[in-house]
Amino acid sequence: MQTHNTILFEIGRTYNRRQEIHQPYGGQQQGGISTPSRFAAIFLFTSDSGHVHGYRDAYRKDGVFCYTGEGQQGDMTMIGSNKALRDHELLGKAVYLFEASKTIGKGKVRYVGEASYLGHHVEERLDTSGVSRLAIIFELAVDSTGPTPANSQSDAEGMYSATTATQIDRMSLEELRQLAKAKASQGSTPSQRVTLVRKRSQAIRMYVLKRANGQCEGCAEQAPFLTKTKAPYLEPHHTLRLADGGPDAPEHVIALCPNCHRRAHYADNSIEFNLSLIEKLAVLEA
Ligand SMILES: [Zn+2]
Structure with a gap:
């Protein structure tokens, strides 16, 4: 085999x-x-x-x-x-x-x-x-992060187990990026991997919102309102997947205002619009 x-x-x-x-x-x-x-x-x-x-x-x-x-x-x-x-x-x-x-x-x-x-x-x-x-x-x-590079030394379990939800909220863009791309190692237990999935989802969400810095990455308008915790309201959208939610890779997820987000899913030109978002992401992540 x-x-x-x-x-x-x-x-x-x-x-x-x-x-x-x-x-x-x-x-x-x-x-x-x-x-x-x-x-x-x-x-x-x-x-x-x-x-x-x-x-x-x-x-x-x-x-x-x-x-x-x-x-x-x-x-x-x-x-x-x-x-x-x-x-x-x-x-x-x-x-x-x-x-x-x-x-x-x-x-x-x-x-x-x-x-x-x-x-x-x-x-x-x-x-x-x-x-x-x-x-x-x-x-x-x-x-959805793709194959691990041969020289990568990420210790996902170590990184994640030492990180609380509050700490993830306070991390820098680069720290969040590292966390978002960390992989489960061979032989990790299902419960370790559930934790990893949950924290990686949170890290990606935080990363994307931090990268957007209060501006929709689709139309460049300011977020339409502040949330109850006074954060600009934007929604993470997965450009290479049909469904939002769950972890992905930082370079595939974009922060959108509710209008742009609906457009990406429901507009008659949603395919073209989504392609334009993928191009924007390539520039943002370059
Ligand atoms: Zn927008």
């Missing part, structure tokens, strides 16, 4: 699911969890049309990504691909998360980053025929 290091996807890039993922690497071409047999990899697909089938994958407030397991009808069970996802670390398989949507185009998916299993729970959801059943909801950490 080849190691997962032989598979590299570029965060934010769009891939043709059949030709660029399943042809070279294998795995089921339908469904959400694809488990190729020749590669130590699992491909996960999330879609913004999931709510049609009675679920919606989303980032929780603490930055953990909640992903609905497989099984269209009846109670979901921890077998097959659900089991493979739960046990990916034991099996030595890397998990690659992709998202599909109408805006990305038919048959295409965008690479979000590597995911890892933190835990799961069971929720009552409707199945495709509208009948209530038990669904497995996976709790995942999603890493």
Whole structure:
């Protein structure tokens, strides 16, 4: 078996699911969890049309990504691909998360980053025929910072465990940047990784707001109002992802006024607008 290091996807890039993922690497071409047999990899697909089938994958407030397991009808069970996802670390398989949507185009998916299993729970959801059943909801950490440079010496657990929420609020831009890019080390426990996801989400949020310095990074207007803690109100927007919330990399997240933020998600030219934001970010982060 080849190691997962032989598979590299570029965060934010769009891939043709059949030709660029399943042809070279294998795995089921339908469904959400694809488990190729020749590669130590699992491909996960999330879609913004999931709510049609009675679920919606989303980032929780603490930055953990909640992903609905497989099984269209009846109670979901921890077998097959659900089991493979739960046990990916034991099996030595890397998990690659992709998202599909109408805006990305038919048959295409965008690479979000590597995911890892933190835990799961069971929720009552409707199945495709509208009948209530038990669904497995996976709790995942999603890493959109890309491969770790060979010379990186980050000790994420050390950095995060020594940091309280208040300290994160007071950090400098550069300190926040370091924190936002810190990675979980091999062998960290699920609870350490939950902490890391939560603190990284907070660090990225603080970093982006600090970088914006009270001005919308989309239209350059002042934030429309101050919050109850007297901070300028702006919203972090993830330019390479459909859903906001959760951690990402500092260079992919932009601080927007509510108007620009709605525009990025709902305008008829949201794709072009989002591209213009990506260009602005490249300048801001240069
Ligand atoms: Zn704006």
